[in-house]
Amino acid sequence: MCLAIPGKVVETFTAEGMHMARxxxxxxxxxxxxxxxxETQVGExxxxxxGFAISRVDEEEARRTYEALAELDxxxxxxxxxxxxxxxxxx
Amino acid sequence: xxxLDEYRDGDIAAKxxxxxKRVQTKPWVIMEVCGGQTHSIVKNGIDHLLPxxxxxxxxxxxxxxxxxxxxxxxxxAIARQPGVIFCSFGDMLRVPxxxxxxxxxxxxVGDVRVVYSPLDCIRIARANPDKQIVFFAIGFETTAPAxxxxxxxxxxxxxxxxxxxxxxxxxxxxxxxxxNSPQNRVQAFLGPGHVCAVVGYTEYEPLAARFHxxxxxxxxxxxxxxxxxxxxxxxxxxGRAEVExxxxxxxxxxGNRPAQDLIGRVFEVTDRKWRGVGTIPGSGxxxxxxxxxxxxxxxxxxxxxxxxxxxxxxSGQILQGIKxxxxxxxxxxxxxxxxPLGATMVSAEGACAAYYAYGRHLKDxxxxxxxxxx
Numbered sequence: 001m002c003l004a005i006p007g008k009v010v011e012t013f014t015a016e017g018m019h020m021a022r023x024x025x026x027x028x029x030x031x032x033x034x035x036x037x038x039e040t041q042v043g044e045x046x047x048x049x050x051g052f053a054i055s056r057v058d059e060e061e062a063r064r065t066y067e068a069l070a071e072l073d074x075x076x077x078x079x080x081x082x083x084x085x086x087x088x089x090x091x
Numbered sequence: 092x093x094x095l096d097e098y099r100d101g102d103i104a105a106k107x108x109x110x111x112k113r114v115q116t117k118p119w120v121i122m123e124v125c126g127g128q129t130h131s132i133v134k135n136g137i138d139h140l141l142p143x144x145x146x147x148x149x150x151x152x153x154x155x156x157x158x159x160x161x162x163x164x165x166x167x168a169i170a171r172q173p174g175v176i177f178c179s180f181g182d183m184l185r186v187p188x189x190x191x192x193x194x195x196x197x198x199x200v201g202d203v204r205v206v207y208s209p210l211d212c213i214r215i216a217r218a219n220p221d222k223q224i225v226f227f228a229i230g231f232e233t234t235a236p237a238x239x240x241x242x243x244x245x246x247x248x249x250x251x252x253x254x255x256x257x258x259x260x261x262x263x264x265x266x267x268x269x270x271n272s273p274q275n276r277v278q279a280f281l282g283p284g285h286v287c288a289v290v291g292y293t294e295y296e297p298l299a300a301r302f303h304x305x306x307x308x309x310x311x312x313x314x315x316x317x318x319x320x321x322x323x324x325x326x327x328x329x330g331r332a333e334v335e336x337x338x339x340x341x342x343x344x345x346g347n348r349p350a351q352d353l354i355g356r357v358f359e360v361t362d363r364k365w366r367g368v369g370t371i372p373g374s375g376x377x378x379x380x381x382x383x384x385x386x387x388x389x390x391x392x393x394x395x396x397x398x399x400x401x402x403x404x405x406s407g408q409i410l411q412g413i414k415x416x417x418x419x420x421x422x423x424x425x426x427x428x429x430x431p432l433g434a435t436m437v438s439a440e441g442a443c444a445a446y447y448a449y450g451r452h453l454k455d456x457x458x459x460x461x462x463x464x465x
Contacts (some may be wrong), residue, residue, distance in 0.1 A: 017247070062094050
C-alpha cells in the first residue's frame with residue numbers, strides 16, 4: 001500500500017491550479033501531482049505514490065549509496081589476508 | 092529502471108549478508124514496520140539469507156490489513172446505497188466484511204470503482220453530477236498527502252457530491268504500543284521509508300531514546316533492507332539506540348514540509364481501532380471540523396455496526412511481532428487469500444498473505460525440485 005515508484009519527470013504543466021507532471025516509469029508514462037515537490041524540474045526523478053510525487057530522488061545520493069554498497073565488495077577483499085607477492089589489485 | 096535495478100544486485104546482497112554475519116554475535120529480533128518491506132523480504136527470501144540469530148518479525152504496517160472490520164462494513168453499507176459511486180484503491184476490493192466484499196457489491200447492487208489516485212474522484216464527480224462520489228480514504232502517513240488533497244480540492248472547487256470515508260492510521264503510536272506490550276520481543280526496527288519521506292523521522296527519536304531501541308529508516312529494495320539490517324545490528328551490538336537513515340536518496344530528517352502543511356490543514360489526530368490489535372490512542376487521522384461537509388460518515392447515516400472476528404485468528408499477535416504465520420493452525424488451510432479469516436491474510440502485504448503467495452504454506456513433500464522427474 002505504501003508502494004512508491006521512482007520515475008523521471010518528462011513534462012510539467014498546470015491543471016486545476018495544481019502543479020502536474022508526466023512521469024515516466026520504464027515504458028509507462030503517467031500523470032502525477034507535483035504540488036508537494038514544486039521545485040522539481042523536467043529530467044529529475046521523483047518518487048510517486050497514488051498519483052502524487054512525495055519526494056525527489058536525490059540522484060547524487062542514490063549514486064553515493066550504491067557505490068558505498070558496491071564498495072563492500074572491495075572492502076570485503078581487504079579482509080582477505082594480504083599475500084606478499086600480490087601486486088596492484090586496486091580498481 | 093533507474094534506482095530500482097541497482098538496488099537488486101545479487102553479488103552486493105551476498106556481500107552484505109557476509110558483513111552481517113561478521114558483525115552479529117548475539118541473537119536479535121528485528122521488526123520491519125511496513126507491509127511493503129514484509130512483501131519484499133518474503134518475495135526475495137531475505138529472511139532466509141540472514142544468519143540464524145537474526146530474526147525478522149513482521150509489523151503492523153499494512154493499512155488494508157488493519158482497517159477495522161466495522162469500517163469495512165460501513166464502506167459496504169454506503170457502497171450499496173443507490174446513487175452512490177464508491178471509489179477505492181484496488182487493494183480494498185476483496186477485503187471481506189461481515190457480508191461479502193466490494194467486488195461482490197460491484198457485481199450486484201453497487202457502482203464500485205477502482206481508482207489509481209484520489210484525484211480521479213474529482214473527474215468522476217464532475218462527470219456524474221447527479222451521483223454521490225465516496226472515496227475510501229485509507230492509508231498510513233504516505234497516503235495522507237494524496238487523500239488530503241482530494242478533500243482540499245473538493246472544497247476549493249465547491250464540489251458538493253464528493254466525500255471521504257476516512258480510516259487513516261499512523262505508525263509511531265503503533266510502534267509505541269508494540270514496545271509497551273508485556274509480550275514484546277522486538278529489539279530494533281526497520282523504519283518505514285515512504286512514511287518518513289512524508290513526515291520525516293523526528294517523531295521516532297524520542298521512541299528510540301525512551302525504549303532504547305535502534306530504528307533505521309529503510310527503503311524497500313533488497314539491498315536497502317539488507318543494509319538496514321546491517322545498520323540495526325551494528326547499533327545493537329555496540330549498545331547504541333539511535334534513529335538512522337538508510338534511505339537517504341529519498342528522504343531527509345524533516346520529511347516533506349509542503350505535504351505536512353496540507354495534512355495539518357485537512358486532518359487532525361484521533362484514536363483509531365486497528366483490526367486484530369484494538370484501539371490505539373492518537374493513532375489515526377480524521378477530517379478537521381472545517382471539512383466535516385466532506386466526511387462520508389456524516390453525509391451518510393450508517394447504523395452502528397457490531398462485528399465478530401473468528402476466534403481462531405492470531406493476526407493481532409502476528410501484527411505485533413509476537414507470533415508468525417506458521418504458529419497459526421488455520422494458516423494455509425482454513426485461512427488463505429481466497430478465504431481470509433483475519434487482518435494479515437486480507438491484503439498481499441499482510442504477513443500471512445505474503446507467506447502464502449511465496450509458497451511458505453507448502454510442506455517439503457509438496458515441493459518439486461526442478462529437474463526432478465519422479
